[in-house]
Amino acid sequence: MAPQSEPGRRAPRLTYGMAVVWSVVTILLGYAVLDVADAAPGVLTLRPLPPPAPTEYVARRTLPLVPQPSLSTSVEAPLPSLAGDTAAATASGMERALASVVSLPALRDSALVVRDGQSGEVLLDQRGDDLRIPASTTKLLSAAAIGRVFAPDETLRTVVREGDTPEQVVLVAGGDSLLAPGKGDPEAVAGRAGLGDLADQVARALKGRGTRRVTLFVDESYAGGPTTAPTWAPTFRSSGITGAVAMLGLSSQRARGGAPGPADPVVSVRSAFVKLLESRGIDVRVAPRGRAPGTPGSPMPTPTRSGAPSATPGDSATQDDRAAAPTEGPGAILGSVQSAPVREQLALALTDSDNALTEILARQAAYRSGAGTAFAAVGSWVVSQVAALGLDTAGVTLSDASGLSRENRVRASLLSDVLVLGYDGNHPVLRRALDGLPIGGLTGTLADRFAGSNHAAAGRARAKTGTLTGANALAGSVVDDSGRLLVFVGMVAGVGTNDARAALDHLVAAIASCGCR
Incomplete structure (x- = not known):
């Protein structure tokens, strides 16, 4: 006769299985502790997260400003x-x-x-x-x-003025090639003045006069000249070694090695400005390039032939023009933004x-x-x-x-x-x-x-x-x-x-x- 199983006979087999499970759990817990302590490879850690990689923000100076020993x-x-x-x-x-x-x-x-x-x-x-x-x-x-020529705190001004009629607006290239494409940053060098801020001013001025449809001109008479030098290699601009030289430009389009800027920065700024005005409810027609209505270069400083600026550097060349500009009618200033000081640029x-x-x-x-x-x-x-x-x-x-x-x-x-x-x-x-x-x-x-x-x-x-x-x-x-x-x-x-x-x-x-x- 086969022997009868005694009560509790299966208990040892159950205990052995549990022991195996607990052993595995113990091993896993132990490895997790080592992982947390960074003593074993894994994703767990008590160390703080590393700081994010530095980010370059368009129109913001990210390089440290350390005073030169004197x-x-x-x-x-x-x-x-x-x-x-x-x-x-x-x-x-x-x-x-x-x-x-x-x-x-x-x-x-x-x-x-x-x-x-x-x-x-x-x-x-x-x-x-x-x-x-x-x-x-x-x-x-x-x-x-x-x-x-420039005084220590002198800035460059980008102005929009009225032309010969209320329906004409003139964007005056004033030498700022570092305009922010949107809102300006008062702490930045590249991007201190904002094209979006300028559009806000102009749209507000136009709507205040009941004008919602305009023709946009660009006055390029201030310090005009060629965009590249004849003694430069033809690939310098296309490879980003230099940008095109112009009296208007966007900080977001500065040339970098391997990343060229636009061939015509003035056209790029004009196109961006048109979009900004249209987004603010102004219907814009772009006039052909050429002579803009009104006084050429106004209200920018004008040169003299004596070898000195037309006004004391940083003193009043732009300030006097602004004060003398009419508030209404031809030549009236509709908007104005100022760059970082020339010495900062x-x-x-x-x-x-x-x-x-x-x-x-x-x-x-x-x-x-x-x-x-x-x-x-x-x-x-x-x-x-x-x-x-x-x-x-x-x-x-x-x-x-x-x-x-x-x-x-x-x-x-x-x-x-x-x-x-x-x-x-x-x-x-x-x-x-x-x-x-x-x-x-x-x-x-x-x-x-x-x-x-x-x-x-x-x-x-x-x-x-x-x-x-x-x-x-x-x-x-x-x-x-x-x-x-x-x-x-x-x-x-x-x-x-x-x-x-x-x-x-x-x-x-x-x-x-x-x-x-």
């Missing part, structure tokens, strides 16, 4: 015994410190100048008077020239090495001084203005203001003169422009430089880069280990870009770390 800040070093005049570098000390650097193959045929930024004393001069292709360091000369142009923005500001300055507006004429005007500052410009020639032309010739010694002049405190527009120079390892065209063995200059060097095929340059300032502000210029020819940059970075890092007394 006499008052650079001489107060942590160790008082190293401060002031006792911390000044000497020519012999600089020569010893840089002996191995200047002998680098990439720098053997270079023009190098190093100067004390506080006294101006020349500490090193290696072929500093040779005429070289300056590339984008040309912008330093242009900044000095522009600063002679100039600093942005240097930070981003924005070729078109530099040309736009230089052309306006030349126009206000009574000079021509062709690229070569503006370049010649820049040289004349630098000479008017008391600097030696013998042999210097410029075919543009941005440095894209290979026909430009500048001496490293002259670039150092401009830098020293900019730090003396007597030229606020130029000084603000120098504050906008890219910072080594942090911003602009120097964001990815001064790493590794050259890190001594990271965060301390500010410089304008210059890059054309076979011609590389770097010009700016650095605070050395003694807390002294030093100015440097390096111009390299016939060397590959990577080799030239590495050698120039090594030079600046050596200057930053030497003390050189």
Whole structure:
């Protein structure tokens, strides 16, 4: 007879199954704990979420604004015994410190100048008077020239006025190429003035007069000229190296490397403005391009032939015109928006090495001084203005203001003169422009430089880069280990870009770390 099962005989089998389940649960819980503690791979963690990636907002300046060290800040070093005049570098000390650097193959045929930024004393001069292709360091000369025309807080105004009849409205190109496509941002440089704000004003003024159907003209007589230079490569604009040069433009359409801006920025602004007015209940017909009704250029400043602006820079050229403009009838102003100060735009142009923005500001300055507006004429005007500052410009020639032309010739010694002049405190527009120079390892065209063995200059060097095929340059300032502000210029020819940059970075890092007394 088969044995009878005893009560509870199946219990061990049930206990074993439960043990397996609990073992699995225990293992999973243990792994989860390790995952949370980041001791094992997985999605669980107690760490805070990483910050989102930086976002570029159209029309907003995202680069940090860090004041350039000056006499008052650079001489107060942590160790008082190293401060002031006792911390000044000497020519012999600089020569010893840089002996191995200047002998680098990439720098053997270079023009190098190093100067004390506080006294101006020349500490090193290696072929500093040779005429070289300056590339984008040309912008330093242009900044000095522009600063002679525009006052520190002067802005550019974009105006819409009535034409000869109430049904005619005229958009006056006033030099602001950084208009926000919608609402302006009072904290921005690119996008301070908003095209949408201008449309609000104009639509409100028109409706207040009972006008809902208009013909839109564009007055392009202010500082008009060609959009690209004959000495530039045809691909410069189409590849985004530069935008087209025009006295109207949108901040959202600034040219970037690989992302070209519009071939005709004025037409782009006009089209955007038409859409904005129509969305506000105004029926718009676009007039053919040509002479706009009313006084050409009004209410923009007009040039003189004496070499000076028609009004004291920043004083009243636009303010007087606005005050004198009728409130009704032909010429009445229907709307107006103002850009960021020119000195802020100039600093942005240097930070981003924005070729078109530099040309736009230089052309306006030349126009206000009574000079021509062709690229070569503006370049010649820049040289004349630098000479008017008391600097030696013998042999210097410029075919543009941005440095894209290979026909430009500048001496490293002259670039150092401009830098020293900019730090003396007597030229606020130029000084603000120098504050906008890219910072080594942090911003602009120097964001990815001064790493590794050259890190001594990271965060301390500010410089304008210059890059054309076979011609590389770097010009700016650095605070050395003694807390002294030093100015440097390096111009390299016939060397590959990577080799030239590495050698120039090594030079600046050596200057930053030497003390050189």
